[in-house]
Amino acid sequence: MIQKSTNLRAIAALGLLWLACAPARAEDCFADLARTRGNTLGLPERAVPTPDGKLVLYLRSGPRDTRLRLFAYDVQLGTERELLKPEKGPEHLSVEEKARRERSRMTLSGITWFALSRDGATLVAAQADRLYRIALPDGTVTPIPGTGWIAPRLSPDGRYIAAVRDNDLHVIDLASGTDKAITQGGTATLTHGLPEFVAAEEFDREDGTWWSPDSARLVVETADSSKVEKHYISDPAHPSDPPAEFRYPRAGQANADTSLAILPRDGGVPVPIQWDHSEFPYIARVIWPEHGKLSLVLLNRAQTEEAVFAVDPASGATSKLLTEYDPAWIDLTPQLVRNPPPETAMPRWLPDGSGFFWATERDGQWRLELHHADGSFDHSITPEGFPYLAFDDYDPDSGKVIVTANPDRISMGLFRVDIKGGEAQELPVLPGLHEVRFGAGHTIFTDRYSEPDSSAGTAIRDGSGHLLAQLPSQAAPVGAKPRIEFTQAGPLGFDAVVIRPHYFNPMRRYPVVLSVYAGPTFKMVMRAPRDYLEDQCLADHGFIVVSLDGRGTPGRDREFERVTKGDLIDIPLQDQMDGLRALAARYPELDLRRVGVTGWSFGGYFTVMATLRHPELFRAGVAGAPVVDWTDYDTAYTERYLGMPQTQPDSYRISNVLTYAAGLSRPLLIMHGVTDDNVYFEHTMKLTQALITAGRAYSLLLLPGTHLLEDPVMRERVDEARAAFLSANLR
Secondary structure, eight states, X not given: OOOOOOOXXXXXXXXXXXXXXXXXXXXXXXXXXXXXXXXXXXXXXXXXXXTTSSEEEEEXXXXXXXXXXXXXXXXXXXXXXXXXXXXXXXXXXXXXXHHHHHHHTOOOEEXXXXXXXXXXXXXXXXXXTEEEEEETXXXXXXXXXXXXXXXXXXOTTSSEEEEEETTEEEEEETTTOOEEESSOOOBTTEEESSOOXXXXXXXXXXXXXXXXXXXXXXXXXXXXXXXXXXXXXXXXXXXXXXXXXXEOOBTTSOOOEEEEEEEETTOOOOXXXXXXXXXXXXXEEEEXXXXXXXXXXXXXXXXXXXXXXXXXXXXXXXXXXXXXXXXXOOOOOOOSSSSOOTTTSSSEEOTTSSEEEEEEOTTSSOEEEEEETTSOEEEEOSOTTOOEEEEEEEETTTTEEEEEEOTTSSSBEEEEEETTOOOOEEOSOOSBEEEEEEOTTSSEEEEEEEOTTSXXXXXXEETTSOEEEEOOOOOOOXXXXXXXXXXXXXXXXXXXXXXXXXXXXXXXXXXXXXXXXXXXXXXXXXXXXXXXXHHHHHHTTTOEEEEEEOTTOSSSOHHHHHTTTTOSSHHHHHHXXXXXXXXXXXXXXXXXXXXXXXXETHHHHHHHHHHXXXXXXXXXXXXXXXXXXXXXXXXXXXXXXXXXTTTOHHHXXXXXXXXXXXXXXXXXXXXXXXXXXXXXXXXXXXXXXXXXXXXXXXXXXXXXXXXXXXXXXXXHHHXXXXXXXXXXXXX
16 A cells, blocks of 8 residues: 545535646645655666676656656766666556556656666666667667567576566577567466566565576466456546456455466476465565575465575475564565565575574564574574664675664664674764665665755765765755654654644644554654655645654554554554644644544545544545455455454454444545556445445545556646645635
8 A cells, every 4th residue: 555645625515526626826836746756756766886886877767757767877987877768659558567567656657677687797678568788888778679578587697588478487588689488378367477466565576587596597476366356447538448357356355376486597397386385375575595595485374474485496395494473463574675686685695505684573673683594593683672674785794784773763774783793883874764775895885865854865875884976866956845843742652743834823723634644564754854745735735734653553663563453443543643632732833623634545544534433633534545445455465454354354344434434424535546456446436335325425536547646737636636625624
């Protein structure tokens, strides 16, 4: 699910569609935010150093352009060179590629992927369904024959690309330009080399193909979704087009049957990887390191048990290295970037294969450990109480690791720790948000940052964290900095942020808008002011905007997060209300007689529940793409928190919006994309049917598109609508 909220102006009437919205004022910031994606367009993306540390490769668009280009930055000379620009004209994406991008949250176009060989001599890139080879250092571009390619993966030696076409995996020989299908029989419900829906959507696993270190073999996932329930999505804007069929695994229903096999690069007899699929049906991670063992991280369906297996590539036999158990649910080891490089994925093997790094939450907080090659525990690396967040790099020469931690819960820092244990030494980077990628030599790394002064970009740093250079940015500058106060509120000290209008008058009392997510996997309050530009714009329309991280949200400790097991709403509702009241007691400018609530996805679900169940506090709600009935959401997410609907019906009843729908007494605007393939539009249809049956007034805005609002005009109008609806009902 995603967290961002969205908006529009409403006429409260029974089942009435939103028919019109006023145009934005010329000075309104919503237009600029929509056209610059919150001032993020033009920032360098996915920057990675070359193995020799001389160049940094990255993607970047223009300040109001969503088409990415590929660049190289010379670290010594401080110069930038464009390597590949997208071909002109519209991009034609297959249904499979659109769905894959939706799962990976890719909303930009142009050059969306690139990869570099282990020696740095071969660079390949992709636009839509076409592939290109770029020679370094001269930059000569050679198109790779064929179209229809999706999910490409470059071999470590740089001589081959594995890519999927028509649901079968092909290997392309870059020297000759020829390709060979190494799997057969692919169909819409039998895919080779692609992750199944729940792996991509809920486990952040974008891979379904993994190369061996010697580039001679591949691990290939086969996913059979023929038993998964059919869903059809029809676009009302094009009624002559047939509906698209999706296989969507609803809670309690069948998942795709998945398996792994090791295939020779040129085809041949596959070697099936063997484990008890009934015990561990979920493939969370596959890691084939240059040194160490081919490894799997698997989960049981309830996600209460996680196991790491070593695989014998010759026979496909597996042996269990370690297990983790949690009576509520297992969180996978944190990763700050989607599809992280093998060098940072867990388990991360030592170069001599004698052991591996592992991160665990078994003692209540995340901790980095070292294990022997047979999986047995050696020792803890990070100190007790250290706020470990993610693994970034290991330098065998120094015997030290670099990790990301969040010392104050709302900002990140980088720390160096000896693998023998000891005190963590902080690197000289400012607190904020950081995503780092190291080069093979451990001498430089890229740091994509968002800092407390509203600055954002990508820095190049040496191995000690000192700044070497800034990658060129074309992002539009932030105007007036957000007027933000970070604080804590409520009986448990919930992280909170208060956003006041730029023209704030301390003698006035302002209506309050709770901008909310309040659910698992996402934390709203982080010390990165640029993330609050949309909320600041809303505040400048005459509100004080507040966000809180109550129980059930990540980033604190196991007990704080797991308390919502079996009930996704009651404790989050209480915590958000307690936090609001605590803030109002401290800040008299917050007028709790006029409180609105807004959110998207889980935040939309929370918004509807808050408006329905606590009208004494929440006077109006604007809900985007809300989950309504959890039996209609996917298996891996829903069952993790609520169990199986067949055995835990009370959990689903308590957490179901329809249980309370007849009680609606406050203005509610529901917004939903009619072709959403994440939170299907049936959720909003069920809610509107219940409200009509109960004779309750509501407002509805139908949006063209999916769960992600890609079109800038639509984003702008939605933001305007939310502000207008809240203004009309809270002033």
